[in-house]
Amino acid sequence: MNIGEVSERAGLPAKTIRYYEDIGLVRPLRSDNGYRAFRDSDIHKLAFLGRARTFGFSIEDCRTLLDLYEDETRESAQVKAVAQEHLAAVDEKIAQLKSMRETLAHLVDACQGDHRPDCPILKDLAKDP
Amino acid sequence: MNIGEVSERAGLPAKTIRYYEDIGLVRPLRSDNGYRAFRDSDIHKLAFLGRARTFGFSIEDCRTLLDLYEDETRESAQVKAVAQEHLAAVDEKIAQLKSMRETLAHLVDACQGDHRPDCPILKDLAKDP
């Protein structure tokens, strides 16, 4: 199957698929004309990758997860460890954003937003600490 | 003042300060020996930038905010608009992360994390849609 169809089926841009090949996440065969020839297993992998990426896993995590997926002798603990670490990172990111959001919201709230130059937002940004 | 001291005072790595000069956010003078010579106003700007960055504003937003800060004829509405837009983006990001987090948490929860290969996380990643 050519890259165009694979792109549709896996829900990934062709560019991305080529990139994934570049970095060794998939290894499609080649037809005589030089076109990439994807097997069903490649499409499966690509869909897996696409889904893992929507969960926010890094490419390296995806590589690990894919390896585990293909490894019959894996232990689910290995998968869980990767996911748990990522979950922790996501939690931290959320906490960080929330705190940022609160400060920001207060400032926006305090700003009149009129034609005068006086602005608590700028005042805060300019303050010392 | 040399970059080392400025770095400490503004709380930004020297590398970052040089980068900010590169992209035109600050324009320190130069001493005869070629060293950057920062004025108080430069340090102020850098601190402003550092703080704006901790709020998650993009470099381009920072540039705008800095321009507004220096413009006596600004209207606070302009500042508020920038901040509000950013706040909306942050809110969206948080929502996105939260939804991701929930799915992820469910999967992690469902996974035994033992020595057996069976794993709902991988199962979910591999599923069709």
Add this chain to the structure above:
DNA sequence: CTTGAGCTTCCAGCAACTGGAAGCCCTATA
């Protein structure tokens, strides 16, 4: 036989830095 879509490669660029190499400059000490 030509047209157009689809495929190929390669190079560049995004954001916002960060690391490292090679080489001045300045001060202090032996």
Add this chain to the structure above:
DNA sequence: TATAGGGCTTCCAGTTGCTGGAAGCTCAAG
């Protein structure tokens, strides 16, 4: 005065995960 060190300079490359575009080959339809 020589030298060792730390700080400063520039420039180039790498990070993450793609994305856009140019130049050129291939294939199917008309």
